[in-house]
Amino acid sequence: MDTLAPDRLAWFREARFGMFVHWGLYALHGRGEWAISREAWPMEDYVGLAERFTADHYDPVEWVRVAKDAGMRYVVLTTKHHEGFCLWDSPTCSFNAVNSGAKRDLLRPFVEAVRAAGLKVGFYYSLGDWFNQDWFRGWQGDAAARERFMAYTHTLVRELMTGYGRIDVLWYDLPQCYTPAEWRAVELNAMVRQLQPGILINNRAYTTEDFATPEQHVAAAPRGRPWEACMTLNHNWGYCPSDHDYKSPKQVALNLANVASGDGNLLLNVGPDPTGRIPERSRAILASVGAWLRTHEVAIRGTERNPLMWYHFGPTTVRGHTLFCFLDKYHGETVHIGGLARRVQSAHVLSSGQRLRVTQQDRRTAISGLPATEPDPVLTVLQLELDGPPDHDISRFIGGADIFPVLPR
Numbered sequence: 001m002d003t004l005a006p007d008r009l010a011w012f013r014e015a016r017f018g019m020f021v022h023w024g025l026y027a028l029h030g031r032g033e034w035a036i037s038r039e040a041w042p043m044e045d046y047v048g049l050a051e052r053f054t055a056d057h058y059d060p061v062e063w064v065r066v067a068k069d070a071g072m073r074y075v076v077l078t079t080k081h082h083e084g085f086c087l088w089d090s091p092t093c094s095f096n097a098v099n100s101g102a103k104r105d106l107l108r109p110f111v112e113a114v115r116a117a118g119l120k121v122g123f124y125y126s127l128g129d130w131f132n133q134d135w136f137r138g139w140q141g142d143a144a145a146r147e148r149f150m151a152y153t154h155t156l157v158r159e160l161m162t163g164y165g166r167i168d169v170l171w172y173d174l175p176q177c178y179t180p181a182e183w184r185a186v187e188l189n190a191m192v193r194q195l196q197p198g199i200l201i202n203n204r205a206y207t208t209e210d211f212a213t214p215e216q217h218v219a220a221a222p223r224g225r226p227w228e229a230c231m232t233l234n235h236n237w238g239y240c241p242s243d244h245d246y247k248s249p250k251q252v253a254l255n256l257a258n259v260a261s262g263d264g265n266l267l268l269n270v271g272p273d274p275t276g277r278i279p280e281r282s283r284a285i286l287a288s289v290g291a292w293l294r295t296h297e298v299a300i301r302g303t304e305r306n307p308l309m310w311y312h313f314g315p316t317t318v319r320g321h322t323l324f325c326f327l328d329k330y331h332g333e334t335v336h337i338g339g340l341a342r343r344v345q346s347a348h349v350l351s352s353g354q355r356l357r358v359t360q361q362d363r364r365t366a367i368s369g370l371p372a373t374e375p376d377p378v379l380t381v382l383q384l385e386l387d388g389p390p391d392h393d394i395s396r397f398i399g400g401a402d403i404f405p406v407l408p409r
Helices: 006-014 043-052 060-069 105-114 134-140 143-162 185-195 248-259 280-299
Strands: 017-021 074-081 120-126 169-173 228-232 265-270 317-320 323-325 335-338 344-349 358-362 364-368 380-386
Touching: 006 120, 017 060, 017 120, 060 074, 060 105, 060 280, 074 105, 074 169, 105 120, 120 143, 134 143, 143 169, 143 185, 169 248, 228 248, 248 265, 248 280, 248 317, 265 280, 280 317, 280 323, 280 380, 323 335, 344 358, 344 364
Parallel strands: 017 074, 017 265, 074 120, 120 169, 228 265
Antiparallel strands: 317 323, 323 380, 335 364, 344 380, 358 364
């Protein structure tokens, strides 16, 4: 990261929550964005889908409304996925939205809608490309094809960085098959930064850049390293009407709590249908999460990276001397916290403000007075005001013995 990194990263560190949008020709067959590869689908047949991609109900203003109501602060759209289809009017790649049934640039109205709502604009770009045969030929050892494909890649990225005003995030994917030197990744990103000085770039072009991207799981990066967990809302990234394996609002809220405890972000995906509509179930889940987040934002945004915490009731986040406890399992009137090495000065239910009783003996803390049934329909959070920064180690109260290892903080 360069010397401008703290300024460039300020909004990203505060955001916590963003929307990932996977939308392309794969929405038409509804079998996932990797179907062309998994099913060995001949590209000469696959390209015919473009004629049916009319985007009749594409309304990026509505997409952004859904994102903003969910409490998301930025939106990242797949400008080109592995299939090679470009959502913009590319003079370099004829396999694009203007030459499809949509007959228009689909990227420009997206950018305008995101900016108008005050959110940050992110472009996903797949380095891999099943449409351009030079990608495969170069991988198989054809040096001339490889050079043509790298020039093609750099040109398409330049188009994205020069045609749409300020872009806040460049999100690479699928760098496999080539080395960083073959991608000319350092040169590529230098060009991007020259054109977009304030941009954030992820680590998927085999360079470290600005932030790490664990996929489908929460894995905090080393302290000081920005990171973002990208996850699907159901199982697939692209539209798949047979996939009903959706995360509940509670699961999403817990993921938000977990990323916040590690000072990271959650980039949560939706897959619009072929016409451009976000599935109703996705919208309902996001609306529920947004209502919950409006009440619990203080426990998610602006929190610090959590010191090592052993817990059995759910994740925790920290803000100064305040500890927020997310109850992933609700056991009724009393919550027991073992090993809390601070005195609790007050406790209450975050959503309702209901005051709770606190009893502490040695390293055992009991928070009682909770209702018999869970007070929050999504996820209950307790706010504890402590007499100092949270400190917690379960090994300290078991007869003084180091039964559990004390890891470095």
